[in-house]
Amino acid sequence: MQPLLSMAENGDVKLNIAMLPWLAFGHLIPYLELAKLMASKGHMISFISTPRNIDRLPKIPQTLTPFITFIKINLPEVENLPKNAESTRDLPANKVKYLKMACDGLRKPMVDFLNNTSLDWIICDFATYWLGPMVAKHGRTSVDDFVKRPNWVSFESEVRPSAFHVTRIMQNLTTDDENVSDTYRLATTIRGCDAVVMRSSFAFEPDWLSLLTELYRKPVITIGLLPTKANDNNDSDDTSWLETKHWLDKREKGSVVYIAFGTETKPSQYELTQLALGLELSGLPFFWVLNDQRGLSDDEVIELPSGFEERTRGQGMVCKSWAPQFKIVSHDSVGVLLIHSGMGSLVDGLQLGKPLVLLPFTFDQGLIASYLVEKKMACMVYREDVDGSFTPESVADSLSLVMVKEDGKMYRERAKEMMSLLGDKNVQDKCLDELMCFLQSSSK
Structure with missing residues (x-):
């Protein structure tokens, strides 16, 4: 299976899909066959490779030409990589490593492509390990993408931010002199944790907490809403x-x-x-x-x-x-x-x-x-x-x-x-008991 990088969420609609196979015809040809199958269903395909590789691909049926666009990106020069060598068929086995190094140089043209193209998915190959983080930065191209309910929310709900709030959030997430964004900090923190503790309760928002458990694929433990306790009401010292x-x-x-x-x-x-x-x-x-x-x-x-x-x-x-x-x-x-x-x-x-x-x-x-x-x-x-x-x-x-x-x-x-x-002390106590039980059992 090839990695699929999501760029947007769509229902039953025609998709815009980019394909970036490894520079070997044992990969290019199967990718092209898949592209033809998807194009036959009416989906738009951007097939990306180097000029020489694309020119050597089999011709596609004329009926599919409106749906498949071949995108040529130049392979950068790399020391020890022979001139005009753009696929593994052009090289002895001991020089394929230089082709992989050249493939890594496709980052810049791919950034340009992403900046100028609206996509739903990218189907990529093993060699382009750097594409995932790049897609994460370019994955949403419009404020509208953030204000509609994503398809991974499986229940009916109108909970969503307004376009105004999305814009303000994006302005506050990072600044020009900040080298790590808030979204990266949060995502990396959650990825590295054994469990996530939430100030909430399943009695307060059951559907959303259950969804978080599915998305995070790790325990989500609620600690209750932590209501404030009344002070001793000694007003004389204030x-x-x-x-x-x-x-x-x-x-x-x-x-x-x-x-x-x-x-x-x-x-x-x-x-x-x-x-x-x-x-x-x-x-x-x-x-x-x-x-x-x-x-x-x-x-x-x-x-x-x-x-x-x-x-x-x-x-x-x-x-x-x-x-x-x-x-x-x-x-x-x-x-x-x-x-x-x-x-x-x-x-x-x-x-x-x-x-x-x-x-x-x-x-x-x-x-x-x-x-x-x-x-x-x-x-x-x-x-x-x-x-x-x-x-x-x-x-x-x-x-x-x-x-x-x-x-x-x-x-x-x-x-x-x-x-x-x-105000239910039993709910708060139950949440605390569940948290302590998890911590104690996981520390053994």
Whole structure:
């Protein structure tokens, strides 16, 4: 069997397939026969080899010429490789090793070919060991490939990132001065592990965890959702909390929107402005933990709209320092969380039965938000799919829906239902027991 390198996922469609056989006619001829068979089914074939080899191949039937394109790539010169030697039939056995060295020099023309061709599959041979990593870099040619459900997801689901989130993820995966991408780090780490531990539970997302087990081909062990434990509620030693509590105590039960996007997510200036204007437009009381700068070396400090804090002084509070999130969310006055879909924040909210409004920005936030929306666990602020733009009205409408409107009742009820799962100590203990059992049994 020859290696198959996947470039895209397709259903019952006509495929674009490239073929790169080893430079021996015992390989070239069978590859050509396979190419003819696939072409007879209507698939488009790019048959790649050196000029002299292609010129020496048998002619194909005229009916197949629209489906098979012969791609000639020049073999680089290698010391000790005779001139015009392009296949094993041109060489004595002791010089075939130089042909393999020349074959390795086909990397550059193959990169050029991949950059200018949209493919579904490449069928390659034993000698081109370098083609796999190359294909991995060029395997997806369009944002659209990432936002459609791959065919290896065997169950029905609408969970997927938007085009905007894919674009932002790709921008954040690597930089020009970084020599190892995040995707390579993750893939290599998983490949080298004996098992994968996930912050989740099969009760929370059974289908996706089962799929991961199949894809990784190694144990996937859940450690539960790790709900936050309440502190000892000794308020006297925390001045900032006492001030916050004093502000929250003045608000009606379930009336306040709590906004926070974690320690790593900083909105763009555009996103900050739209969000602030949306909060103001909603008229709802809010407590906003705002991360406007990521460390002192961050010189792109985002700013609230001019006059925003003055206009909303009676409506909300903006905190630009660390805040005790779980204490705040636990307060009776907090009715809704507006978050980025980070696991810590969504667990804090759901374990307390507080409904969620989601505004994902980057990393895995778009996928997590899509899953929560599909399961009716949360509502997502509407953003344009391609550029991620959103309006103050979409923020205000989402908050109003989940906080007070009858149509948003399902989100409030679903949040209450989730309390039993996240607050179930037996589920968390079972996950921990299974992890320890695996570690203990595997260490013998």
